[in-house]
Amino acid sequence: MERGLPDSFTVDAAIALAVRAPSVHNSQPWQWRVGERTLHLYADPARRLPETDPDGRDLLLSCGAALHHLRVGFAALGWRAAVHRLPNPAEPNHLAAIEPHRHEPAKRDIELAAAIPRRRTDRRRYSSWPVPAGDIGLMAKAAAEEGTFLQATDGYARYHLAHAIAEADRQHARNPAYRLELAAWSGREASPDGVPSANVPLPDDTPGALPARPFAAPRLAQTPGTAGEDDEAVLLVLGTTSDDRLSQLRAGEATSAVLLTATALGLSSCPLTEPLELPGTRETLRTKVIDGAYPQMVLRVGWAPVNAEPLPATPRRALDEVRVPLGQPVGR
Ligand SMILES: Cc1cc2nc3c(=O)[nH]c(=O)nc-3n(C[C@H](O)[C@H](O)[C@H](O)COP(=O)(O)O)c2cc1C
Numbered sequence: 001m002e003r004g005l006p007d008s009f010t011v012d013a014a015i016a017l018a019v020r021a022p023s024v025h026n027s028q029p030w031q032w033r034v035g036e037r038t039l040h041l042y043a044d045p046a047r048r049l050p051e052t053d054p055d056g057r058d059l060l061l062s063c064g065a066a067l068h069h070l071r072v073g074f075a076a077l078g079w080r081a082a083v084h085r086l087p088n089p090a091e092p093n094h095l096a097a098i099e100p101h102r103h104e105p106a107k108r109d110i111e112l113a114a115a116i117p118r119r120r121t122d123r124r125r126y127s128s129w130p131v132p133a134g135d136i137g138l139m140a141k142a143a144a145e146e147g148t149f150l151q152a153t154d155g156y157a158r159y160h161l162a163h164a165i166a167e168a169d170r171q172h173a174r175n176p177a178y179r180l181e182l183a184a185w186s187g188r189e190a191s192p193d194g195v196p197s198a199n200v201p202l203p204d205d206t207p208g209a210l211p212a213r214p215f216a217a218p219r220l221a222q223t224p225g226t227a228g229e230d231d232e233a234v235l236l237v238l239g240t241t242s243d244d245r246l247s248q249l250r251a252g253e254a255t256s257a258v259l260l261t262a263t264a265l266g267l268s269s270c271p272l273t274e275p276l277e278l279p280g281t282r283e284t285l286r287t288k289v290i291d292g293a294y295p296q297m298v299l300r301v302g303w304a305p306v307n308a309e310p311l312p313a314t315p316r317r318a319l320d321e322v323r324v325p326l327g328q329p330v331g332r
Pocket of ligand 1: 020021022023024025026057058059061062065119120121122123194195213270271272273274313314
């Protein structure tokens, strides 16, 4: 079996795919260090959002999503990534050491990699077409392969989840420091990070619509003809059986696996983490929605209406900024 890092063109191509991963407020809180035989993923603590993400859970999820994107990129390029997660307890920001080994890409590797540049966080209303049970099953399988589980909500579980989303929105609205941080990271026009106005829809006034995170300066129109139509999005909760940092990193990998599976199926998706960022609403999800397991991510998944405009890709920081030589301190 061939070992050692592939050529730098292949490594850069895999990192370029990895950084297309979703991240909280598009904060991209990661750094990549290229060694002789191993590629390392580090969390960049300077990019944690203290008001939105006091526990650093969103940061770990974002880095986990980038790790899974990297694995998918390598797999499509002909390299299977052996991953050692949290390899050094003395260095908590060192999230993964990745050793690629030659392999033959499978059809699914190519399909998932092809979904990376097509995936978008779509915060608009979806259509009235229900998501087929078979598609939910495929997303649940993708989550299970990453050591987590995915639960579609209906009945009381969905009621409690919708209630928790609204309650988190109300609590955040009363927190001036949170609102300041959100405004600072959104409403952007030409910035390599943060959430651009072009990706934030005007508020959805339809009765019963779930409150969306109120990013600054929205300027994306809702799709014509969707007002008053039923939005048949499914709300999926991704959970783990423990709540340590490894579980949160794995939940980020699973989030990526579910989102890329959804994209490959033609589905639209949007992460919703407000109710997980506050202890009370997270506890509601734990006890009333997923039977005492630990909720890590909520995903809204559905079909975009046929007349929905394609969404622009959100920007990313330059590769030279996120790929640093081994030995340079994190955050430089
Ligand atoms: C951990 C995490 C939490 C997120 N929370 C939300 C959220 O609550 N609301 C939302 O609209 N988007 C949320 N997102 C989506 C990000 O804002 C989005 O990934 C980022 O702006 C980049 O855009 P893209 O996904 O279209 O590439 C979240 C993403 C991650 C990884």
